[in-house]
Amino acid sequence: MxxxxxxxxxxxxxxxxxxxxxxxxxxxxxxxxxxxxxxxxxxxxxxxxxxxxxxxxxxxxxxxxxxxxxxxxxxxxxxxxxxxxxxxxxxxxxxxxxxxKPASKPASEPKAEPAPKKVAEVKRPTVTKTSAASGALRAEGEKPLASPAVRKRAADAGVKLQYVHGTGPAGRISHDDLDAYISGASAPVGGASKVADTSVEEIKVIGLRRKIAERMQDAKQRIPHITYVDEVDVTAVEDLRAHMNATAKEGQPKLTILPFIMRAMVIAIKDYPKLNSHYDDGNDTLYQYGGVHIGMAAQTPGGLMVPVIRHAETMSVHGMADEAKRLANAARDGSITRDELTGSTITLSSLGKMGGIVSTPVMNSPEVAIVGVNKVEMRPVWRDGGFVPRKIMNLSSSFDHRIVDGWDAAEFIQRIRGLLENPATLFMEA
CATH class of the missing domain: 2.40.50.100 (RNA polymerase II/Efflux pump adaptor protein, barrel-sandwich hybrid domain)
Incomplete structure (x- = not known):
């Protein structure tokens, strides 16, 4: 051998x-x-x-x-x-x-962590000196008798004394009674035992989760973030989306609001090309791209991944929807390639219906902008002397403040807002 x-x-x-x-x-x-x-x-x-x-x-x-x-x-x-x-x-x-997984740009590496291992539960003291039968039941509303020291111990342990049997005079609760209750050696008064759970799970952070943690920490430590939130009335674009889905041709994908936002980003970048860049802070160089490659942050069973919709400037909203669906499916089933996870120039992050009201997206270094999408909600809006129901959505977006001034960040998002609130303009731009 x-x-x-x-x-x-x-x-x-x-x-x-x-x-x-x-x-x-x-x-x-x-x-x-x-x-x-x-x-x-x-x-x-x-x-x-x-x-x-x-x-x-x-x-x-x-x-x-x-x-x-x-x-x-x-x-x-x-x-x-x-x-x-x-x-x-x-x-x-x-x-x-x-x-x-992506090389050094999109933050994602598809690999699930192993199942966590259970750490042995902390042992509780076992006292059998007292018996539940020896304690008198208290009447409803009766305050349990106990010394200040016993009360403090019970509070520290998260134990309510009204459930603990007392074996002293007039049902007074002693330290031994409290020990017996915590250890489970005595039955509770008037109900099931509520013993503090002292178990601890040890979960090693490895693989994809460790890579995500490293990238997020690096981005927050090195990049001074500025987050700008603006409110968008998406009633008109949502009506257009519903109409396009109702009249879709065979084979056309069902549209969400994301392809419309991507289309608005492409148009807005023409006016604010600096937002479609990579910043090499080691060489003090900004690489401003002509093509718009939108990273689409997606949650998968293995963790966060950022598939890339390449040359979004050449696509229709249906084309973007098709590509987004294909990449999301590939990310979830593990068939996505490294090339499909690298090269984004700006990122779109959305939590879908769970999007909340406001978020603070973390930069996808070395990009200088990330657009965050929050959920759509029906809200009352004052118009023409009265309140009317409108579909409102917030955009919560972050920028690299070394490259993007607050004014430019606000103008960029307001340009996107204007396009979405007047969706015909999404299809009029050359």
Whole structure:
């Protein structure tokens, strides 16, 4: 018998380390060639590592969540024959990408975290000196008798003394009575026990969630955000949307309000091209793009992902709706590619019907603007001497204040508002 060592693969593009996000085997498992041993995540992709040989798992190096250098041995197999004296890399077995994430722009990496492990529950004191039967039931409204020290202990433990049996004179509650109640050794007075839940769950932040956390922290630490909120009357555009859905041709997608907002963003960017940029703060350079590539923040089972609708300036609202639906489905089922998750120049963030009244979106670095969509609500609006019902939606948008002044941010959003409140203009712009 010999040993076959498998190393962390070199996936190229200058990657020097990868995070172990899943082990599919354990020591002692018998595996066959091409069985998937583990999944690792880099800044570029998540890849599976298949076994290049038949064998038995003899040793596993590293735990889920560990960052491991490229070339380091991560698993050792016991195999027939002499094995590989030179420690053949798993790269030779051509690991295949199963899910991808953006390089350094959109904040998303599709990989679910492992199930959390339960931490042992904190033990409570067990006192059996007293008995529930020895305590007298209190009449309704009767104040329980207890010393100040007992009352303080009960308050700290979140225990209501009216439910605790007292074994002292006139039903006075002692420290022992309180201990018995907390430990469950005594029955409550007049109802079920309400014992404080002292369990703790330990959840390791790994994979996609750790990448999201890193990107959000980096964006908030480095970018001075300015958030601007404006109210938009979307009654007219919602009526137009309903009409277009009712008269849609076969094969045309059902329209939400998002493609109309995207169309308004494309038009507004013509007047405010600086908002469609990347800022390289390391080189003090702003890259202003001609094409509008809208990142569409989407929640998936694995976490936040930002698929990119490329060259939105060339698309109709139906075309944007089609592409948005395709990308959202690919993000949720894990078939989306890295190219479809990179290259956005401005981001649109929406929580749909759960959008709330106001939000404070975090910049998708190195972009300089993100438009946040809140929910549509029917509200009374004063018009022509009386209140009328109108569909109102807030846009909560954030900007990189190093590049975008507050005045420009407000004008950009008000330009979008004007287009949405007069939806015919969405189709009149060249």
């Amino acid at each position: 010999g040993l076959h060592k498998i190393q962390m693969p070199d996936v190229g593009e200058g990657i020097t380390e990868a995070e172990i996000v899943e082990w599919n085997v354990k020591v002692g498992d018998v595996i066959k060639e091409d069985d998937v041993l583990a999944a690792v995540m880099t800044d570029k992709a998540t890849v599976e590592i298949p076994s290049p040989v038949d064998g038995t798992v003899a040793d596993i190096s590293g735990e889920v969540g560990d960052m491991t250098a490229v070339g380091a041995v991560i698993i050792t197999l016991e195999v027939e024959g002499e094995g590989n004296a030179a420690s053949i890399s798993a790269e030779a077995s051509a690991p295949k990408a199963v899910e991808e």
